[in-house]
Amino acid sequence: MRGIEVIGIYLIYILIVYGIVGNSYRRNQCVCDKRKILCVEIIFIAGLSVLLNVISTNIGIITGSDRLNYIYEFSGARAPDSLGLQWIFSLVHTLGGDIYTVYNMTTFITVFLTLYAYKKSKHANEKVILLLLSTQWVFFTFTALKQSYANAFAALAFVKIIEGEKRKDYLWGSFFILLAILFHSSAIILVPITILIIINKTPSKKSSIISALVIIGSLFVQKIAVLFAKIIDPFLPMVAAKISQYMTDFGTSGGDSLAVLKYVAVFVILLWAIVNRNRYINTIEGYTKYEMVTLFSAILLLYSVISYWFVRFIDMLYFPVFVFYVLIDKETMLSGNRNLIRCIVYGSQFFFTFRWILRIFNIYGGL
Secondary structure, eight states: OOHHHHHHHHHHHHHHHHHHHHHHHHHHOOTTOTTSSOHHHHHHHHHHHHHHHHHHOOTTSOOSHHHHHHHHHHHTSSOOSOHHHHHHHHHHHHHTOOHHHHHHHHHHHHHHHHHHHHHHOSSOOHHHHHHHHTTTHHHHHHHOHHHHHHHHHHHHHHHHHHHOOSHHHHHHHHHHHHHHHHHOGGGGGHHHHHHHHHHTOSOSHHHHHHHHHHHHHGGGHHHHHHHHHHHHTTTOHHHHHHHHHHHHSTTTSOOOTTHHHHTHHHHHHHHHHHHTHHHHTTTSTTHHHHHHHHHHHHHHHHHHTTOGGGHHHHGGGHHHHHHHHHHHHHHTTTOTTHHHHHHHHHHHHHHHHHHHHHHHHHHHSOO
């Protein structure tokens, strides 16, 4: 199967998924309605995503080190470096499945969890799902197993932490972050972000000061991360080891020079938020919280130019960043720049996703 054919199949998938989500949303009209998407619809979309996996993935080709590593770990030739993934392997072994069962089950579970986060979010509308579909979100569930689980649990965590007001919401959010960390050590980045969100929960001068401190602190990210790794080492040694690896390779592992272009949507959303801050900070619920996540995302993207490890953090922040964008987009209906911003955000994401599919097929011969 060629890359252009997969793009065609994916476009059909997008039309079906967005058609279901959009129709369900409009049918219930109110974003606060718990029935804005039914569980049976979530299950259907998750199942459809598995079908997309089976159709578009060339399972006869080992396309990268991740798949090869998972095969070794699943077969017991090497111990998994992820406790969460080890649980999944044990479950599949118990059920009598193989490594392809792991791939398909991962796609189903992570798509289901992400759509469930959308269902539980009172701020998200159907355009959040379209924005996710404009990225490599679904395709990552085919092979980037650890990252996919971390992304899904991060989405659930942000719904609780940003939109919640009660202590139990923060507890649930912390639980989801812990699960994300157990699947992928890069999810540790969610800890400082969560702390800043909780501190920065109401609009005030303090929020501007905190944002400034985040920018200043980002200049010393390597030293801060190494210190943090030493602190958590007695409790989470695998996570601490990964952080140390990322920071040891910092500046020497090679960066992604196209990161700023590939993720230009994040920078545009942050700029759009800053421009409209005074106008909507008191009318959009959770404005300063979403702004903090978006600022963090932009800083991490800048660092990805130096070290490619930082790109891994961004996927976990997509959900709240996209929710933030649709909230602002809804308020700027009369703005003359609204359509231009839409073209940049949606257009850039679809362009680089389709480009990625074509490059994968050109280099590896399959997904």
